[in-house]
Amino acid sequence: MTPAPQSESELLQRALDLAGFTLGEIAAKLSINCPQDLKREKGWVGMLLEAWLGATAGSKPMQDFENLGIELKSIPISYIGKPLETTFVCVAPLTGVHGLSWENSHIRQKLSKVLWIPVEGERDIPVPDRQVGMPLLWQPSEEDERQLKADWEELMEMITLGNVSKINAKHGEYLQLRPKAMNGKVLTEAYGANGQPIKAQPKGFYLRKAFTQRILNKHFVVPD
């Protein structure tokens, strides 16, 4: 495990050092076993990058580099550099949401500064052969923030009004809510239509691919 970076430039330099290497090569440097596919270790790439960059491991609901105020996100990309998956951000609060605003929300804090690291994610490339790309330190533009806030307010209104059971992934232009649990049997507390407590499947906030693709496109030249 690498010690935590003490500055933004130190973190960026470490990330730059990874560009061009394969996941197998990076795993070997850290003496970590590299799986052939991610069917049973879906978060493996993120954990590997955390280990290399010196992120604080653990399940704490805070940014990966707390002292720097930076969140780390690996993003699987296609052969032409487009996102292959949506990006999970954080779990959605289903209770205790009275008075919660976008400005003081957990998700806004997480997205205030993100170090994106593109990694080849095509399933026909064995995990050890997948290459890591150039890192990108990103902060939401005013437009990004407006759009995320609008989606967040729409989604949170459904939660607040007890419409959790009506929520699906089709809501939200750039931000969506999807199940986030080990399986469909996991239930947590939420509000019913009359304000009564009900049990519902946990939800997570995800960034749609159109949003993350725009982030990548602003900084990298990508073929059409």
Place this chain on the structure above:
DNA sequence: GCCTGATCATGT
């Protein structure tokens, strides 16, 4: 169970 890290796999 809740949170982290996400991708898998099915439905349309």
Place this chain on the structure above:
DNA sequence: ACATGATCAGGC
């Protein structure tokens, strides 16, 4: 082909 809904692993 792609988005939605479902799922996998690990620490606390």
